[in-house]
Amino acid sequence: MRLPPRSCYGHSPRAIRLPWHQRLPLTIRRPAATYESVTDIDAKWLIRWEERPRTFEAPAKSTKPPYYVLSMFPYPSGSLHMGHLRVYTISDVVARYKHMKGFNVLHPMGWDSFGLPAENAAIERGVDPGEWTDRNIASMKAQLKRMGARFDWSRELRTSSPEFYAGTQRLFLRMFQEGYAYRAPALVNWDPVDQTVLANEQVSPDGISWRSGAKVEEKFLEQWFFKITRFATQLRHSLSWLEGNWPESVLAQQSHWIGESTGQRVSFPIRIASPDGTAHEDVVKIYTTRLDTILGVQFLALSVAHPLVQSMLGTNADLKHFIEKVLPTLPPGSKAGFLLPNITASNPINLERDGEHAQAPARQFDLPVFVAPYVLGGLGTSAVMGVPAHDTRDYDFWKENRPGEPVRFVISMEDAQPSAGKWATAPKAPQGVLNENCGKYAGLSCYEGHGAFYAALKAQEMVRPTKRYKMRDWLISRQRFWGTPIPIVHCSACGPVAVKDSDLPVLLPKVKLTGKGGSPLKDAENGEWVKTTCPQCGGPAERDTDTMDTFVDSAWYFIQFGQDADPRLSLMPVDLYIGGVEHAILHLLYARFVSKFIYKLTKDERYMEPFKRLITQGMVHGRTFTDPETGRILTPDQVQVHGRKALIAGTQKECKVTWEKMSKSKFNGVDPTDCIKRHGLDATRAHILFQAPVSDILDWDEEKIVGMTRWLNKVQAIARRAAVEIEYKRTLGSYSVGTSDDTTRAARELLKQVRVAVQGVTASMEDVYSLNTSISDLTILTNYLFPLQPEQVGSRDFVRAVETMLKIASPICPAVTAECWEWMHGPRNLLEEQEWPAAEEFIDEEVPTVVDVVVQLNGKYRLTLHDLPVGWADTHNPQRDVLEILANTEGWSEFLAGRTVARVVVVKAVNLVNILTKRV
Structure with a gap:
C-alpha cells in the first residue's frame, strides 16, 4: 500500500518515517x-459489488445461522421514488449489519409486476404489457443498484413470469380442493359505455368512470372468493403472538379490520310452499348480538349470495330479473327489497306456543322473507332478523317495503312512563326493560330477557353462542388481462373443474388490449383460448376468463424467496419484514391467511405466522409551494427560494410552503437517482436515515x-x-x-x-x-x-x-x-x-495500584488495612511489615491484650493476613 500523497500532509512522507516519540513536534x-x-468512489465500489454479488448460502453448506431480511417488493412503475429509497436503504443497512454480525443473510428483491397500471399503459400506448413491464424492471433494477443496495439478485422474481404464477395457480387449486376457493355472485363496478368492469380506483368519488365519463353501475357477476373468514379466529387471536415485534398501531388495525364480536346464532324455522300445494320446513340461521329484541322481529332479510336465494334463481324469473336488472340500477344505500314468494318464517320464541297450554298450538309462519341488498353476503350467515323498532336500517327497509304497517316495540326505558300503546313510529335500541308486547317476559331487564330467551331457545336446540367477524371473504376475481389466470374450466356436465397440475401454468395468451368489452380473455385468439376440454369427463369446456387479484401474488412471494431445493430447509418465517404503513391491513392480512392455510395443510410451525418482526416506515413528504390567494400549486420554476423565504417568481409575494406526500400533481417529487448523482450514495443514504426516526413522516429537505x-x-x-x-x-x-x-x-x-x-x-x-x-x-x-x-x-x-x-x-x-x-x-x-x-x-481494565488487606486474629475477622500498595506482600519480610503497620493502627493493641504473636500467616492471593497468638 502506498502512503497518501504529499498534498494531503504538507510535507514529504519520508520526513516523518521515525516513530512518533522520536519525531520533532514541528513535524x-x-x-x-x-x-x-x-x-x-461510488463508481468504483458499484463495479466491485457487481463483480462480487452477495448471495445466500444454502443452509446445508453454511455454518452461519440464517437471517431473512425482506423489504416489500415494488410495483415496476419505471422509476424509484423517495419512498422506495427510504425503505430499501433501511433493509440494506440491516442486511449489511447482520452480515457483519456473522449471519448467513438472505436479502432478496423481486417485482410485483402484474396489475392494472401496466394494462392501462399498454392500452394507452398500444404496447404489450409484458414488454412494458420488462423495460420498467430493467430501469428500476439499475436504480436500485445505483443506491448501493446489496440484494441477492440470484433469487430475483417477478409475479408476471410463468414460473412464478404457476405457483400462484397451484395455491389457488389447493384452496379449491380444500374448499377455501368458491364462486358466488358479487357486485362489481360496471362501465355501461365501455362494457367493462372497473377497479375501485378507476371510479371517482361521485361514481363516474375515469375512462368513459359514464355513470358507473353496480352489477352482479359470478366471482371467485377465498374463504378467509374460516381463519378469522386464528387471525384475530394470534395477533397476541406478535405483540412487541409488530407496531401496536398495525396490530390494532388488523384487529379492527377482522372485527370480532360475540353473539348468538339463532335458527328461524321457515316454510316453503310448492306449486303443487305441498310445503316443507327448513331453517334460516341468523346472527345477532341483541337476543333481547327477538320478539320485535317482523321479517327476515337474506343477501343475494344466500344459498336459499341462489337455489331459487333457476325457477323464479322475477327474482332473477330483480337481481340482474333491478339491483344494478339502484342507488347506493337503497332499501329496496324482493319478497320471496311462498316462503314465510316463524319466530322461534312463540309466545302462544310457549304458554302453559295443555296442547301448544303449531308454529305461526307469519314473518315475510325478503332479499335485501343491504345484507352483505359472506358476512356471518348472510341473513339478518329484521327488528324495525330497534334498528335504523331495518326500520328504513320496513317502511319502504311494508309502508303503512306498524312497527312493534318490545323495549322500554326503565325510567320511562308505560307506553301509550303497542305501536310506535321511530326506531330505538335502548337498554331498558321488556314491555307488554313480550307477554310473560314483560318486566325483565334486557339482560334478564336475553338469558330467558337463550334458555328457551337452547331447550329447542335452536341457538348456540358464536362469534362473528366484520371481515368478509376475499374477492379475488378481476375481469382484467394482466394477472394470473384462474386455473378452472367450466364444464356443462361437471361444473367448475380444476386444471390438472401437470398442465400448469395456464399461460396468458397474446391479445390486443382495447379496454372495452369485459375480460380480454374471452375473445383471446379469436375465442379459441377459452375453448378446452374438461379434465374430468373429457367433454367440451371453457376456461375461466377471470384473473386473480394481485394481492394473491404478494400474499405468498416471500415464501418463494425463502424456498430451498429441499422444502425442509425453507427460511420461513421472515425474520424482519420492512415496508410502508399503508400496507398495514390488507397485504399483511392476506399474507397471514395464506401462511396459516399452508400451516393447516402441513402442520409446519414455521408457517404459523409469516413475519416474526415487522418494521413500518413513514411516508416521505416533499416541500409544496402554493399561491396563498388562488390555492394554485406552483411548479419549482415558478418559485424563487431565498433561505427560508419562498417567493412567487417575478414578484415579492410569499408562497405558502407545506410538506405533503410527494406526487406529480403537486410538483414536489424528487428523483432519488438525481440526488445520488449530486451528493453520492452514502450522503444520500445517511441523510434519509438521519432526518427522522424510521416510523415518522420524513420531510425531505435536500439542502x-x-x-x-x-x-x-x-x-x-x-x-x-x-x-x-x-x-x-x-x-x-x-x-x-x-x-x-x-x-x-x-x-x-x-x-x-x-x-x-x-x-x-x-x-x-x-x-x-x-x-x-x-x-x-x-x-x-x-x-x-x-x-x-x-x-x-x-x-x-x-x-x-x-x-x-x-x-x-x-x-x-x-x-x-x-x-x-x-x-x-x-x-x-x-x-x-x-x-x-x-x-x-x-472496556478500560485499569490495573489497580492499591488494595485492601483483611486482618484476622486466630481466624476471626478484626479489621481491614486500606490502600496498601499492590506489592505489599512482595517485600523481603511481609510478616514483619504487616505487624509494624498494625502497631500504628488504632485499636489493634486492645485485640492483643494479654496475648503475644506466635505466627503471622500471609495469603497474598486473596490479600489476607491471619495472626495467630498465645496467652502470655
Whole structure:
C-alpha cells in the first residue's frame, strides 16, 4: 500500500518515517482538507459489488445461522421514488449489519409486476404489457443498484413470469380442493359505455368512470372468493403472538379490520310452499348480538349470495330479473327489497306456543322473507332478523317495503312512563326493560330477557353462542388481462373443474388490449383460448376468463424467496419484514391467511405466522409551494427560494410552503437517482436515515444534506491519517504505544468514546426504528477523532478507533467507508467482511495500584488495612511489615491484650493476613 500523497500532509512522507516519540513536534501537522470525489468512489465500489454479488448460502453448506431480511417488493412503475429509497436503504443497512454480525443473510428483491397500471399503459400506448413491464424492471433494477443496495439478485422474481404464477395457480387449486376457493355472485363496478368492469380506483368519488365519463353501475357477476373468514379466529387471536415485534398501531388495525364480536346464532324455522300445494320446513340461521329484541322481529332479510336465494334463481324469473336488472340500477344505500314468494318464517320464541297450554298450538309462519341488498353476503350467515323498532336500517327497509304497517316495540326505558300503546313510529335500541308486547317476559331487564330467551331457545336446540367477524371473504376475481389466470374450466356436465397440475401454468395468451368489452380473455385468439376440454369427463369446456387479484401474488412471494431445493430447509418465517404503513391491513392480512392455510395443510410451525418482526416506515413528504390567494400549486420554476423565504417568481409575494406526500400533481417529487448523482450514495443514504426516526413522516429537505457531506469528508481525513500510521507499522514492525500519563489518559478517554459509539450504533441497528440516532453517535465519534493526532493517544489505539468507526459506519455509508478501509488495509481485506465490533472490547481494565488487606486474629475477622500498595506482600519480610503497620493502627493493641504473636500467616492471593497468638 502506498502512503497518501504529499498534498494531503504538507510535507514529504519520508520526513516523518521515525516513530512518533522520536519525531520533532514541528513535524506533526493536520492533513489538508483534500478528499476523493464521491462520484469516483461510488463508481468504483458499484463495479466491485457487481463483480462480487452477495448471495445466500444454502443452509446445508453454511455454518452461519440464517437471517431473512425482506423489504416489500415494488410495483415496476419505471422509476424509484423517495419512498422506495427510504425503505430499501433501511433493509440494506440491516442486511449489511447482520452480515457483519456473522449471519448467513438472505436479502432478496423481486417485482410485483402484474396489475392494472401496466394494462392501462399498454392500452394507452398500444404496447404489450409484458414488454412494458420488462423495460420498467430493467430501469428500476439499475436504480436500485445505483443506491448501493446489496440484494441477492440470484433469487430475483417477478409475479408476471410463468414460473412464478404457476405457483400462484397451484395455491389457488389447493384452496379449491380444500374448499377455501368458491364462486358466488358479487357486485362489481360496471362501465355501461365501455362494457367493462372497473377497479375501485378507476371510479371517482361521485361514481363516474375515469375512462368513459359514464355513470358507473353496480352489477352482479359470478366471482371467485377465498374463504378467509374460516381463519378469522386464528387471525384475530394470534395477533397476541406478535405483540412487541409488530407496531401496536398495525396490530390494532388488523384487529379492527377482522372485527370480532360475540353473539348468538339463532335458527328461524321457515316454510316453503310448492306449486303443487305441498310445503316443507327448513331453517334460516341468523346472527345477532341483541337476543333481547327477538320478539320485535317482523321479517327476515337474506343477501343475494344466500344459498336459499341462489337455489331459487333457476325457477323464479322475477327474482332473477330483480337481481340482474333491478339491483344494478339502484342507488347506493337503497332499501329496496324482493319478497320471496311462498316462503314465510316463524319466530322461534312463540309466545302462544310457549304458554302453559295443555296442547301448544303449531308454529305461526307469519314473518315475510325478503332479499335485501343491504345484507352483505359472506358476512356471518348472510341473513339478518329484521327488528324495525330497534334498528335504523331495518326500520328504513320496513317502511319502504311494508309502508303503512306498524312497527312493534318490545323495549322500554326503565325510567320511562308505560307506553301509550303497542305501536310506535321511530326506531330505538335502548337498554331498558321488556314491555307488554313480550307477554310473560314483560318486566325483565334486557339482560334478564336475553338469558330467558337463550334458555328457551337452547331447550329447542335452536341457538348456540358464536362469534362473528366484520371481515368478509376475499374477492379475488378481476375481469382484467394482466394477472394470473384462474386455473378452472367450466364444464356443462361437471361444473367448475380444476386444471390438472401437470398442465400448469395456464399461460396468458397474446391479445390486443382495447379496454372495452369485459375480460380480454374471452375473445383471446379469436375465442379459441377459452375453448378446452374438461379434465374430468373429457367433454367440451371453457376456461375461466377471470384473473386473480394481485394481492394473491404478494400474499405468498416471500415464501418463494425463502424456498430451498429441499422444502425442509425453507427460511420461513421472515425474520424482519420492512415496508410502508399503508400496507398495514390488507397485504399483511392476506399474507397471514395464506401462511396459516399452508400451516393447516402441513402442520409446519414455521408457517404459523409469516413475519416474526415487522418494521413500518413513514411516508416521505416533499416541500409544496402554493399561491396563498388562488390555492394554485406552483411548479419549482415558478418559485424563487431565498433561505427560508419562498417567493412567487417575478414578484415579492410569499408562497405558502407545506410538506405533503410527494406526487406529480403537486410538483414536489424528487428523483432519488438525481440526488445520488449530486451528493453520492452514502450522503444520500445517511441523510434519509438521519432526518427522522424510521416510523415518522420524513420531510425531505435536500439542502440539509451538506451536513452529511461534511461528516464523510472528515471520515476520509481521519482514515488517511490512520493509513499513514499503518504504513509505518508495516515498515517498523509495530505500532508506537504511548507511555506517558497524558497519553495513557487520552487513550483511555478515546476507548471510552469508541465504546459509547459502538453501544449506540449497535442498539440502533437492532432496534431499527432509531437508525437516525446511529448517525448522531457516528458524528460524535468522528468529531472527537478529527482534531486528534495519533501521538496524543498512541498509534495503536488511534488506528483501532478509526477501524472501529469505519466498521460501524459501513452499513450506512458502504462506499466511502470501504474506500477508506482500502487505503488502510489494501484491496484484499474488504471492510464488509469484517466482524462487527463489541462494546466489551473497549472496556478500560485499569490495573489497580492499591488494595485492601483483611486482618484476622486466630481466624476471626478484626479489621481491614486500606490502600496498601499492590506489592505489599512482595517485600523481603511481609510478616514483619504487616505487624509494624498494625502497631500504628488504632485499636489493634486492645485485640492483643494479654496475648503475644506466635505466627503471622500471609495469603497474598486473596490479600489476607491471619495472626495467630498465645496467652502470655
